[in-house]
Structure formats: structure tokens, C-alpha cells
Amino acid sequence: MPALSRPRVSVIIPAYNSLPELTRAVTSAMDQTLGQDRVEIIAVDDGSTDGTGEELERLARTCPALHVIHQENSGCAGVPRNTGLDHARGDFVFFLDSDDYLGPDALRRMVAMADAHGTDIVLGKIASVGGRAVPRAVFQRNQPRTDIFSSHAYLTLGPWKLFRRSLIERLGLRFPPYRNCEDKPFTAAAYLNASGISVVADYDCYYVRYRENRTNLTLTASDLAHRMDGTRLCFETVARYLEPGPRRDQIMRRHVEWELCGPLRGLLPRESEQDARERFFPEFRHWASTWVTDALFQRLDAPDRLLVHLLRADRFDDVLTVARNAGRDARRGHLVDKGRVYWLHPFFRDHTAAVPDICFDVTDRLPVQHHLEAASWHGGVLRLAGHAYVEDVDSLDPATEIVLRKYRADRPEVRLPTTPCPSAHPLPGEGRRYEMAGFTAEIDPATADGGAPLERGLWNIYLDVRAQGVSRTVRFGNRREGGEVTHPTRRRVTTSQGPVTVVPYFTPYGNLSLDVGEVAHPLDPPCQVLRTIWHTRSTLLVGGRLTEEAVRDGGALRLRAETGTGGVHEVPVRGEQGGSVNVFTARLPIGRLGPGCWTLTLVMEGPGEDAPRRTAIVPYFDRLAATRWLRFGCRPYYAKPVALGPARALGLEVAPIKVVTGVRRRLGG
Structure with a gap:
């Protein structure tokens, strides 16, 4: 077949008893601005009995780009997707579920992104229809070229993406015939072998929804029996393509949290005790013992650490107790002890439970709330005002510090004290919990570095938020009261080494920084x-x-x-x-x-x-x-x-x- 006749995108739609949502899905592919001459639509009727096959044939008579394939029912979405892959001719493949639909300009934008940056996978922004949960973190901004280690892309393992077909064929990828979790190993393998990933975040490319009759496979095949095979294959896929070490741990963490601990809490208590003990628990225990390294264990949140510890220790009854009471126990308070914060779970420091404190330590997980309320020059001194506190840690004995770190320089950081004061704004919490979370601080560029002037260059500003011996360091400035705080103008400052110009500015992420000496001022054109x-x-x-x-x-x-x-x-x-x-x-x-x-x-x-x-x-x-x-x-x-x-x-x-x-x-x- 001549190269010019090859479509750019093959849209594959698996369909089983998909009326009435099917029509919207298919027509959304037909109406793409990329053009019907550049799109082929392969709809696979998986043995439907509700008229889905007839509706596909009707639509095909109106659109030469739509090809319909009928096959016996397979009971899952993976098999008809594989049928579509066997017939696909496009440079790219896009999997469109029959419940969902595309934005009109979706394929054009995603193909353009892949062409411009040579990437193998493109994620288009996913929008929710009717309240179905959608990923958000990866779609904060366009990302022309990224990977799974430096972005949130791996959190989205659904197949609703643009894949370069040569990647799929090179790896010999096909979906396993599972009713649930069949898409995760496929997408994981593609991610782990892709030459770059792009993200289109400025346009709603893909709309997900539940069927009117609630017969989505994600709802009807959601129990553990339908998940175990896919979950096992997820772990094995990561291990196949990544050597042991920090990179594997980073990717495994997603599966430990979402495919191991999440279903363990939410689904294991629904099973009969015999099935839970004999059928499912041994597999969960094997995954926890095999794939959760000690380094990964440290990175898990406390509730997941507790479950993994109990799994490794072969404590079925305790796992079931923790899973059944997870919702209630999550709302228990915290204890501050010797600069660490612990979750007050019933097993915490219960000698009969014999669970180590590390399973309850939440110090590094508690959110830090901070706001910049004012920034202004007073002579040659930059004065800052704001408030900061660690959630669930009363602002007693506050000792927050300003931390200055020179950008791209291997030198000691500069620390400056703040003056605690009552917060100028009402803060959440009972009584006077965070009353002393307010602070003021002064940065004198002429003397800040231990009496010496700050070196020329870019300095990023952090807060080391301290109270009751608990310390958390965060980047400062991206949360500003009412969004009205603007950076002060540049100021000429006299130092022991002569006059220097200092410019406060906000980075693209909104964080406050200082340019000392205007060596490479961010406002100067590059x-x-x-x-x-x-x-x-x-x-x-x-x-x-x-x-x-x-x-x-x-x-x-x-x-x-x-x-x-x-x-x-x-x-x-x-x-x-x-x-x-x-x-x-x-x-x-x-x-x-x-x-x-x-x-x-x-x-x-x-x-x-x-x-x-x-x-x-x-x-x-x-x-x-x-x-x-x-x-x-x-x-x-x-x-x-x-x-x-x-x-x-x-x-x-x-x-x-x-x-x-x-x-x-x-x-x-």
C-alpha cells in the first residue's frame, strides 16, 4: 500500500452492548479536525445483543473511514482491542472506549505534539462527565517531552492515549484477556519502552463517563477475582524492564499503593473469610515480600506501611482488622514526640500488637500550609511577612527560619531567623492552635551571609517551618494572600564589596527568588x-x-x-x-x-x-x-x-x- 494512503491515526473502539453511548463515541472520532482522510476508525463488535452491531453498520454507511468487525463475545475489552490492533494501519493508535468520546480537535493536537517532539506516547487531557474520577496532576501544563520518572504520567495507566504503532509492534504488545486491569500492563510496558512522552494539557481531549445502565466493566468486574491476574502482571512487567534500584522503586510505588494496598483495604473485607485467607492473602503477601524493598517501604504513607508490615509478618487476622477499620482509623489524631509526629492508630505502641514506630511516623507526610502576605523594601533590607504551620502540629515554640539556597551552586545555604507573631488572618483549627503561625523576616543582602554580602547570582527562598521540635522545609512564595502580592522593584544595595543591584522575582512556578547582581536576570531576553x-x-x-x-x-x-x-x-x-x-x-x-x-x-x-x-x-x-x-x-x-x-x-x-x-x-x- 502506498505510504501516502496510510492514515495517521487508527482509532480502535471495542464495543459490547454499548447503546446508547456508542453513537457519540463513534461520531466523535468521525468528526475529528485531523480529517477523515487521515483517520481510520476500527470498531469491533464483541458479540453484542442490543443492536450495537447494527448501529455500527449504519454509521459505517455514512463514513468510509469507519471499518466494522464482528466477533464472538470475549467477555473483556482487551480481546476486541487486540483485534483492532491486528487490522490497524495508522502511524499512531488511539484506544477509544465506547462509553467515552473525543474532543473535536483532540487527535490533531496529539499528533502535532508527537510529530514536533518525536515522542512515542501522547497523553491528552481527560475530562469527567457525570462525576467519574479523572487524573489531574499530569495535566497541570503542556509537556512537550517528558518521561515517567520526571512527571506524573505513570499515574495514568488507562489506554486512552495516542501510541506510536511502531512501538506497539516492536514490543509485540497485546492486551491480556482479563475483565479488569487488562490495560495497566499494556500501558506500563509501553511507558517503560517509550522514546519520550508528551502531554497536551490545554485542551480537553478525552471525555470519560459511566454508562446510563452502569454496566461499565470497571463497575461490573471490580472484585478481587477480576483484578489479581492484571495486578500480578503489572509487577512482573515493571520487573522485566527495570533493574532493581531507585528507578524501579519509584515505578513500583504506584502499583504498591494502587494495586496492592488500595484493593486490600477496599475489597478484601468484602470476600468470604475463607477466600480472603486462602485465595487472596497469600498472593498479596507474596507481592509485599517480593516487590516492596526497604527503600520503597520508607517512601510509603503510614497506612500502607502498616499493611505491608503486617503482610510480610504473615498476620492475616491483623490485616483484616486494619482493612475493615481503615476509614475510622484514618481520622484518629497525631502525637508529637521528640520532634517526630505519629499516627495514633490503635496498634501504635500497643505492646500486644508489636508494630514498630516507623509504621506510624507521618512527620514527612503532613502538609505544610504557608502564605506570603507582604514583601517590600525598607532601605536596603527586604522585609517579608506571612504565616506557616505544619498541619496537626500546634504552633507552640515556633522557630521558623528563612533559608536561602543559591541556584545551581554547591555551597552552604544561608539561614535567617524570623520573628513569630500572631497570624494576621484567621487560620483553621480549634481554639488557638495555629495562633502564633505568623512571622516577619528581614533579608539584608549586604550582611545576610554570616555578616558578609550575598554572592552574586540567583538565590531561591525556602521556609524551614518549625514548632515543637518538628521541622519541615518548603519552597516559599507560590501561595500569596489573595494573589495580590507582587515582587518589589529592584534595589541598589551598598555592600562591603561595593554597590550591587538586587531584584526579587517570582519563578514560573510562583516561588520567590532573589537575583543578586543581575548576572543573568530572568527578565533579560535570552x-x-x-x-x-x-x-x-x-x-x-x-x-x-x-x-x-x-x-x-x-x-x-x-x-x-x-x-x-x-x-x-x-x-x-x-x-x-x-x-x-x-x-x-x-x-x-x-x-x-x-x-x-x-x-x-x-x-x-x-x-x-x-x-x-x-x-x-x-x-x-x-x-x-x-x-x-x-x-x-x-x-x-x-x-x-x-x-x-x-x-x-x-x-x-x-x-x-x-x-x-x-x-x-x-x-x-
Whole structure:
């Protein structure tokens, strides 16, 4: 088959007695802006008896891209997905459950992300319909290229993702024939072997919902009998692809928490005591003994540590007791003892239970609440005011400190005291529990470092929140009262080593930092744009030169197009082949931009969440003309360059051309 006839995406829809939700699912795939000529839809009727097969045939008569396959009922979603995979021809595969549906622009956005960054898996933002739980942590922002070790991607093991088909075929991946948890080993294996993962977080790509008749497999096959095979395969899959060590522990933790401890608490008490003791407990005990290393055990939350300890010790009756009372016991209070905080579970320091204190230690898990309420210069001294406390630890004998850590420098941190005071705002808790959580602090750049001035460079500000001997250190500034605290202006400070300029600023994550000496000020542009030309009718080329500071810092530069309504499209900036290290070009495919006015900027962020963001406008050059092109091969569009604001930043007005208007102009009427 010629390469040009191959679809970009094969959408695979397993369907069993899926009416009435099925129609919405299929039509959402048919109506993708990527275009029916670039999408094939493979719907597999898994022996339905409610008219699902007939509805699929009706839809197929209206859409050449829809191919229907009928097979005997398999009793699970994995087998019809495998049938779809056997027939798929697309560069990518997307698994769409018949209960759910796609956003109209979902596939176009995900394919564009994979193409631009060479990634094997793309996660599109998942939205809930009717209250079904959805993952949120991984979708806080777009991530052009990441992996499972530096993102929250591994928390989402559902198959509703864009997979590069060559990855699936190279690994020989297929779904096991289980009624529940069949998707997790498949997705885990793909994650563990993927060449990069992308996240589309600025658009609702996938909508999940429960069926009207509540016959989703996740509901009808939710007991332990349907979960054990899939869970066992999850652990074995991780062990197959990762060597023992911190990386394996990091990934195993997800399965220990979600597939071992969660079902143990929620489902084991529902089983008969004989099944629980003889059928399921030995398997749970084997997993806890085999896959939970001592290092991983330390990273678990206290309720999970307690369960794992009891499993390893072969204490079935105690495991069942803890599982049955989990909801009630979770609400028990805490004890502060010698600078540590312990969960007051009935087994805590009960000599008959003989459970070590480590199973109840929650010191490093308690949330720290903190807010910056004011930041202002008083002469050459920066004064901060705020409040901070560790939840469930009364603010008695508070001794919170400001901690300054120099960015990307191996040198001792700088610690400064705060002055405790009553909080200026009412805080939660009974009586006067957190009354003394307020504080004020002074940072004098001329003397802060043990009487010496702060070294030139970027300094990140932390809080070491202390009370009753309990200490927790957190990054400071990203929570500001009412969102109204702004950074003070730069200040010229006289030090023993001469005058220096100090600039407080907020990082891209909202944390407060100091730039001492403006060595590489985050507001200074990282580059200069020297040209903008049309590389093709629908591709804009932006070229320029990085500053020496930007080259030295080694941050990742991206060309960003965004609209005032929240639309964002980014492409990487690459060095010119064979050229100087500070010469760059970026190619923006404007054919992927929707209608609207798009502002262009260049954005550089260094590695790490405390790295400053530096931006540069793409200027408007008079010589850049308007352009026209055909979208999806048939619809005419245009992009008109415009100058925006006093800085004359480049904007692109993108819109479809009205065919009638275009014809009239050509005819002069």
C-alpha cells in the first residue's frame, strides 16, 4: 500500500452492548479536525445483543473511514482491542472506549505534539462527565517531552492515549484477556519502552463517563477475582524492564499503593473469610515480600506501611482488622514526640500488637500550609511577612527560619531567623492552635551571609517551618494572600564589596527568588530575533542569536504562539546545522493554528522548578507579508502579520478565507 494512503491515526473502539453511548463515541472520532482522510476508525463488535452491531453498520454507511468487525463475545475489552490492533494501519493508535468520546480537535493536537517532539506516547487531557474520577496532576501544563520518572504520567495507566504503532509492534504488545486491569500492563510496558512522552494539557481531549445502565466493566468486574491476574502482571512487567534500584522503586510505588494496598483495604473485607485467607492473602503477601524493598517501604504513607508490615509478618487476622477499620482509623489524631509526629492508630505502641514506630511516623507526610502576605523594601533590607504551620502540629515554640539556597551552586545555604507573631488572618483549627503561625523576616543582602554580602547570582527562598521540635522545609512564595502580592522593584544595595543591584522575582512556578547582581536576570531576553520569513506558505521560520548568558545556562528555548483565549502552540528551537552554537532557527507550522490572533514569543526555562523563565518578543518586520494556504488540502486560510503594542511584537491574524469573497476580489467586483 502506498505510504501516502496510510492514515495517521487508527482509532480502535471495542464495543459490547454499548447503546446508547456508542453513537457519540463513534461520531466523535468521525468528526475529528485531523480529517477523515487521515483517520481510520476500527470498531469491533464483541458479540453484542442490543443492536450495537447494527448501529455500527449504519454509521459505517455514512463514513468510509469507519471499518466494522464482528466477533464472538470475549467477555473483556482487551480481546476486541487486540483485534483492532491486528487490522490497524495508522502511524499512531488511539484506544477509544465506547462509553467515552473525543474532543473535536483532540487527535490533531496529539499528533502535532508527537510529530514536533518525536515522542512515542501522547497523553491528552481527560475530562469527567457525570462525576467519574479523572487524573489531574499530569495535566497541570503542556509537556512537550517528558518521561515517567520526571512527571506524573505513570499515574495514568488507562489506554486512552495516542501510541506510536511502531512501538506497539516492536514490543509485540497485546492486551491480556482479563475483565479488569487488562490495560495497566499494556500501558506500563509501553511507558517503560517509550522514546519520550508528551502531554497536551490545554485542551480537553478525552471525555470519560459511566454508562446510563452502569454496566461499565470497571463497575461490573471490580472484585478481587477480576483484578489479581492484571495486578500480578503489572509487577512482573515493571520487573522485566527495570533493574532493581531507585528507578524501579519509584515505578513500583504506584502499583504498591494502587494495586496492592488500595484493593486490600477496599475489597478484601468484602470476600468470604475463607477466600480472603486462602485465595487472596497469600498472593498479596507474596507481592509485599517480593516487590516492596526497604527503600520503597520508607517512601510509603503510614497506612500502607502498616499493611505491608503486617503482610510480610504473615498476620492475616491483623490485616483484616486494619482493612475493615481503615476509614475510622484514618481520622484518629497525631502525637508529637521528640520532634517526630505519629499516627495514633490503635496498634501504635500497643505492646500486644508489636508494630514498630516507623509504621506510624507521618512527620514527612503532613502538609505544610504557608502564605506570603507582604514583601517590600525598607532601605536596603527586604522585609517579608506571612504565616506557616505544619498541619496537626500546634504552633507552640515556633522557630521558623528563612533559608536561602543559591541556584545551581554547591555551597552552604544561608539561614535567617524570623520573628513569630500572631497570624494576621484567621487560620483553621480549634481554639488557638495555629495562633502564633505568623512571622516577619528581614533579608539584608549586604550582611545576610554570616555578616558578609550575598554572592552574586540567583538565590531561591525556602521556609524551614518549625514548632515543637518538628521541622519541615518548603519552597516559599507560590501561595500569596489573595494573589495580590507582587515582587518589589529592584534595589541598589551598598555592600562591603561595593554597590550591587538586587531584584526579587517570582519563578514560573510562583516561588520567590532573589537575583543578586543581575548576572543573568530572568527578565533579560535570552536571545535576539534577526529574521522572520515564510519557509513555506504555511510555515514561519524565525531565526536569531542567543545571548552568551543563555548559551552558558543551557536552558531549553521554545517558540510559543498563544491567543488571548488560552490557545497555546509551542515548537522547539534548534541550533543551525554547522553554525555557531548561539545561532538558532525555529519553524512554526501555522497551518496547525486555529482562527484568532496569535502572539509570538521565545521562552527559555532552565532545568528544575526553580529555574527562572526568560522571554523575548518576536518583533514585527515590515517586510513580512501575508500568506495563504489550503487547510486539510481543500479549505483556504490566510495569516496576516500585525504589530502588537508599543514594542511592535509580531502577531498573526489567522482566519479562513470566505470563498465567495475571494472569487469576487479576483473578478474585481
